[in-house]
Amino acid sequence: MDLQQEITKATTEIFETMIMVDITPGDPLTDHIKSFKCSVSGVIGMAGDCKAMLSIHAPENVAMSITSSFLGMDVDEVNDDVTDAIGELANMLAGNIKMVLGASGKNVTLSIPSCIHGEEYSLDTVSDADWVIVPFTIDAGQFLVEFQVKNS
Numbered sequence: 001m002d003l004q005q006e007i008t009k010a011t012t013e014i015f016e017t018m019i020m021v022d023i024t025p026g027d028p029l030t031d032h033i034k035s036f037k038c039s040v041s042g043v044i045g046m047a048g049d050c051k052a053m054l055s056i057h058a059p060e061n062v063a064m065s066i067t068s069s070f071l072g073m074d075v076d077e078v079n080d081d082v083t084d085a086i087g088e089l090a091n092m093l094a095g096n097i098k099m100v101l102g103a104s105g106k107n108v109t110l111s112i113p114s115c116i117h118g119e120e121y122s123l124d125t126v127s128d129a130d131w132v133i134v135p136f137t138i139d140a141g142q143f144l145v146e147f148q149v150k151n152s
Contacts, residue, residue, distance in 0.1 A: 003130065003131075003132040003147050003149070004028050004132045004134055006096075006097060006100050006147075007093075007097075007132060007134045007145050007147050008025045008134055009096075010093050010096035010097060011023065011025070011093060011134070011136055011145050012025065013096070014089070014092050014093060014096070015136075015138070018070070018092065019066060019069045019070050019089075020069060021066070021069050021138050021139070022138065022139070023136050023137070023138050024136065024137045024138075025134055025135075025136050026134065026135035026136065026137065026142075027135075028132050028133060028134050029133040029134075029135065029144070032131060032133065033057070033133060033144065033146075034122050034123055034124060035120070035121070035122045036057055036120070036121055036122070036123070037119065037120050038059060038060050038118075038119055038120075039057055039058060039059050039060060039063070039117065039118075039121075040057075040058050040059075040060060040063035040078060040082060040083065040086050040115065040116070040117040041055055041056065041057045041058075041086070041115065041116045041117070041121075041123065042055060042056045042083075042086035042087045042088075042089055042090030042091075042113055042114070042115050043055040043090060043113065043114045043115070043116065043123070043125075044087075044090045044091055044093075044094040044110055044111055044112075044113045044114070045110070045111035046094065046097075046098065046101075046108050046109070046110055046111070047108070047109050047111070048106070048107045048108040048109050049101075049105075049106040049107045049108060050101055050106045050108050050149060050150075051149070051150035052097075052108075052129075052147065052148060052149045052150065053125050053146075053147070053148045054090060054093055054094040054097060054145070054146070054147050054148075055090060055123070055125075055145070055146045056086060056089055056090050056093065056143060056144070056145050056146075057143060057144040057145075057146065058086065058143035058144075059141060059142075059143070060078050060117070061140060061141060062138070062140045062141040062142065062143050063078065063082050063085075063086050063117075063143075064076065064077070064078065064082055064140075065138065065139070065140030065141075066085065066086070066089065066138070066140070066143070067081055067082045067085040067086070070085045070088075070089070071085060078117055082117075083115040083117060084115075086115055087113035087114065087115040088113065090113045090115075091110070091113045093145065094110050094113075095110065097147065098110060125148055127150075128150060128151050129148040129149055129150045129151060130148070130149050130151060131146065131147065131148040131149070132146070132147055133145070133146045134146075
């Protein structure tokens with residue numbers, strides 16, 4: 001499975017059909033980012049034949065813009081609407097990746113999405129994993145979609 005291609009395809013499809021926002025994918029990052037400032041991260045785990053984690057990381061202003069478009073309402077602070085929307089976005093992305101994995105014969109279940117936000121935080125996740133982090137740009141700024149798959 002080409003991780004970058006699947007992440008780009010799923011993210012673009014969801015933003016164009018569900019959030020109604022133009023989106024531009026960038027080249028995958030070469031360095032793993034683990035620390036975030038004034039950001040919101042939605043994280044969802046995958047278990048079964050494939051151990052993985054998908055997350056979306058957005059600066060607060062980008063997360064609020066995504067939420068505004070997603071819910072069709074003005075959002076001017078990081079609140080439950082924002083954390084729920086970013087968590088649901090992670091859930092939708094993970095659901096698309098789960099379908100791709102299922103088509104290749106892997107049985108995968110998804111965890112309940114979690115959302116982390118704050119002035120400064122770090123995420124240490126799957127160790128010994130293949131990973132890809134793809135940046136995406138919308139009018140409000142840039143966000144990242146990260147996918148990690150534990151090596152067997």
